[in-house]
Amino acid sequence: MANSIELSIIIPVFNEAENLAEVIGKIHSLNLPPLEIIVVDDGSTDDSAEIAMGAGANVVRHPYNIGNGAAVKSGMRAAKGRLILLLDGDGQHKPEDIPKLLAEAANYHMVVGARGKGSKLRFHRYVANTVYNLLASYVTQFKVQDLTSGFRLLSRRDAVRFIDLLPNTFSYPTTLTLAFLRSGLTVKYVPIQSLYRSGQSKISLVTDGIRFLLIITKIATLFSPFRVFLPVSLFFFLAGMANYAYTYFTENRFTNMSVFAFTTAVIIFMLGLISEQIALLRMERQQSGRRFDDG
Numbered sequence: 001m002a003n004s005i006e007l008s009i010i011i012p013v014f015n016e017a018e019n020l021a022e023v024i025g026k027i028h029s030l031n032l033p034p035l036e037i038i039v040v041d042d043g044s045t046d047d048s049a050e051i052a053m054g055a056g057a058n059v060v061r062h063p064y065n066i067g068n069g070a071a072v073k074s075g076m077r078a079a080k081g082r083l084i085l086l087l088d089g090d091g092q093h094k095p096e097d098i099p100k101l102l103a104e105a106a107n108y109h110m111v112v113g114a115r116g117k118g119s120k121l122r123f124h125r126y127v128a129n130t131v132y133n134l135l136a137s138y139v140t141q142f143k144v145q146d147l148t149s150g151f152r153l154l155s156r157r158d159a160v161r162f163i164d165l166l167p168n169t170f171s172y173p174t175t176l177t178l179a180f181l182r183s184g185l186t187v188k189y190v191p192i193q194s195l196y197r198s199g200q201s202k203i204s205l206v207t208d209g210i211r212f213l214l215i216i217t218k219i220a221t222l223f224s225p226f227r228v229f230l231p232v233s234l235f236f237f238l239a240g241m242a243n244y245a246y247t248y249f250t251e252n253r254f255t256n257m258s259v260f261a262f263t264t265a266v267i268i269f270m271l272g273l274i275s276e277q278i279a280l281l282r283m284e285r286q287q288s289g290r291r292f293d294d295g
Contacts, residue, residue, distance in 0.1 A: 004034050005034055005035060005036050005080045005081040005082075006033040006034050006035065006081055006082055006083060007032060007033050007034070007035040007036075007081045007082075007083045007084075007085060007102075008035065008036050008038055008075075008079035008080060008081035008083070008084050008085070008156065009027060009035055009036070009037045009038065009084075009085045009087055009098075010038050010040065010072060010075030010076065010079060010084060010085065010086050010087070011023065011024075011037065011038070011039045011040070011052075011057070011075075011087050011088070011089040012040045012042060012068050012071030012072050012075065012086075012088070012089065013039055013040065013041055013042065013044060013048045013052070013071070013089035013090075014041075014042045014043065014044055014048075014065060014068070014071075015044045015045060015046045015048060016044070016046075016048050016089040016090055017044070017046040017047045017048045017051050019089060019090055019091040020039070020048055020051050020052055020055065020089055021051050021054070021055050022091065023087070023089055023091060023095060024037060024039075024052065024055035024056065024057055025055060026094075026095040026096065027095045027098070028055075028056065030095060030096070030098060030099065031099075032098065032099070032102070033102075035081065036058055036079070036080060036081060037056065037057040037058065038057065038058050038059075038060060038075045038078055038079060039052035039057040039058070039059050039060070039089070040059075040060045040061075040062070040071035040072070040074050040075045040078075041059055041060070041061045041062065041071075042062045042065050042066060042067070042068065042070065042071040043062045043063065043064040043065035043066065048089075049061055058078070060074050060075060060078050062074065066168055067167075067168035067169045067170070068150075068168075068169065068170045068172065069166050069167045069168045069169050069170065069171065069172035069175075070168035072086060072166065072172050073163055073166055073168075073172075076156070076159045076160065076163055077163070079156055079159075081156060082155060082156060083102075083105060083153060083154070083155055083156065084153070084154055084155070084156050084159050085098060085101065085152070085153045086150055086151065086152050086153075087150070087151055088150045088151065092194045093113065093150070093151045093192070093194060094192070094193070094194075097113055097151070097190075097192045097193075100113070100190050100192065101113060101151075101152070101153040101190055102153065104153075104188045104190060105153055107186075107188070108186045108187060108188040109154065109155065109158055109180060109185035109186045109187065110152060110153065110154040110158070110176070110177075110180050110185065110186070110187045110188070111152065111153040111154075111187075111188045111189075111190055112145075112146060112149050112151070112152045112153075112177070112187060112188070112189050112190065113146070113149055113151035113152065113189075113190055113191075113192040113194075114145040114146035114149060114189040114190065114191055114192065115129075115146055115149060115192060115193070115194045116191040116192065116193065128212075129146065129147065129148055132147045132148060132174070132212055132213075132216065133145065133146065133147050135213070135216055136174070136177065136178060136216055138227065139178065139182075139216065139219075139220040139224060139227050139228075140177075140178060140181040140182060140224070142181050142187070144177060144181075145189040146189060147173065147174055147177055147212075147216075148170075148171075148173050148174060148212065149173055150173050151192065151194075152173065152176070154176075154180075158180070158185065162175070162176060162179045162180075165179055165219070165222075167215060169211060170211075171211055171212050171215040174212055174215045174216060174219070175215055175219055178216065178219040178220065178223065179219060179223065182219070182220075182222075182223030182224050183223065221275065222279065223279060224276075224279065225272055225275035225276050225278075225279055226272045226273070226275070226276040228272070229268055229269065229271060229272025229275065230269070230272055232268050233265045233266075233268040233269040233272060234265070235265075236261050236262075236264045236265035236268065237261070237262065237265035239261045240257075240258045240259075240260075240261030240262040240265060241258075243255065243257050243258045243261060244258040
């Protein structure tokens with residue numbers, strides 16, 4: 001029997017009983033292709049799971065809180081639709097924007113709802129997102145408009161392809177974006193307006209902010225390591241040149257510190273070259289496996 005489900009909407013939740021019924025109700029009110037709504041209850045201590053089932057959603061339960069990314073991965077594994085739409089359950093994303101993403105699905109591998117001007121973002125979150133976007137744009141050589149948006153549409157096939165790379169934390173959107181762009185898959189940003197989430201945010205500015213930066217660096221090293229190694233190598237080279245110039249003009253000699261800086265620059269540069277070759281071989285092997293699966 002052919003699969004009649006075109007779209008799987010995955011909503012990861014942790015204690016979102018206050019917002020969940022309204023979010024699911026709005027989804028049901030839209031004119032969407034045949035779909036399933038999968039609510040992944042990540043160890044909630046309130047009635048989130050019961051409310052989701054009462055609203056007509058399929059519920060996947062974690063016995064305890066693992067993380068937002070882990071909930072998304074559980075939803076991906078349970079999904080049956082050709083397309084997967086990820087949507088936060090805290091009310092900050094408007095289900096009415098889902099058709100905007102679906103309208104671009106035929107032309108791009110992933111469509112992301114980018115929070116534009118007028119979106120309800122607290123100032124510190126806006127500043128942090130700007131920094132993340134700039135860093136991700138440098139790594140991918142593509143203008144990343146909203147790196148951390150959890151509102152995105154992609155095919156189930158591509159989602160499963162990268163599922164093992166996704167962390168169990170809130171930084172899964174970062175990983176998905178960088179993995180898609182560095183693998184040559186197309187990404188489209190669609191402007192949306194987000195709302196203030198109800199209740200207390202579960203994202204820590206310091207802890208999760210540092211984690212986001214580490215995730216960006218890790219994924220960049222995995223897919224485009226030279227973009228990480230080259231600036232570090234250049235820093236040590238310039239530091240060596242500056243130290244050499246200073247000691248030459250003040251003491252008329254070439255010091256061990258300059259030797260150390262130049263040597264470090266060369267070593268890091270060569271490590272970057274080797275890592276780049278390994279990354280290319282990995283991507284070629286992955287692409288070959290994908291063509292085999294498609295065939």
